[in-house]
């Protein structure tokens with residue numbers, strides 16, 4: 001495999017380590033990644049009942065175990081991409097650059113983490129993004145993320161146990177990427193990053209190892225692009 005094996009603006013059902021080996025140094029302008037920091041969410045019934053109270057189906061076929069990445073993964077990621085945004089950096093022991101992005105999920109009343117943290121070499125400071133993401137409670141927009149979306153029918157549908165909102169990636173690409181740049185997501189999950197990349201006009205490649213989630217995000221992306229081409233709106 002070489003970089004030419006992979007088409008821009010396509011996603012692939014494969015192990016990201018195998019895929020990254022095909023790319024030369026600094027091929028991507030930016031990697032925006034969200035690797036698993038513990039194994040468990042992929043297991044059937046990990047979160048309890050078959051359908052969560054927010055509607056995520058858990059009666060999936062049993063998935064391959066999520067492997068928590070080590071130094072080899074981060075070395076490879078920083079080899080193939082000039083810059084990075086790595087979610088969950090607080091769970092990994094690696095010499096990340098000092099920049100941090102903090103996503104405040106505005107969910108203080110729950111037992112879940114209040115925030116998620118990403119390491120980035122694009123900043124020397126810490127930037128805060130506020131967007132409500134707690135069960136059925138979702139934010140209104142990038143600028144009014146701390147205010148709950150009143151109309152639940154407009155909520156983003158959850159298709160993956162650790163899905164991040166598309167709006168978070170919209171904000172990332174608006175602030176840290178330019179149209180036409182090459183962007184990599186090694187751990188695609190629900191494909192939220194892919195949808196935001198499409199809107200931002202960046203050239204995107206994503207990898208997802210799990211066949212079920214891969215198919216789910218393919219369908220989600222196809223539905224999204226069909227709808228936007230019909231209505232020209234999200």
Ligand SMILES: C[S@@+](CC[C@H](N)C(=O)[O-])C[C@H]1O[C@@H](n2cnc3c(N)ncnc32)[C@H](O)[C@@H]1O
Nearest residue numbers: 015016034162163164187189190192208209210
């Ligand atoms: C934390 S989730 C990503 C969630 C994603 N950011 C979203 O918004 O939906 C991690 C994903 O990485 C996938 N995965 C785990 N190991 C992988 C590997 N070696 N290569 C590619 N994907 C992998 C898992 O199946 C899971 O869907």
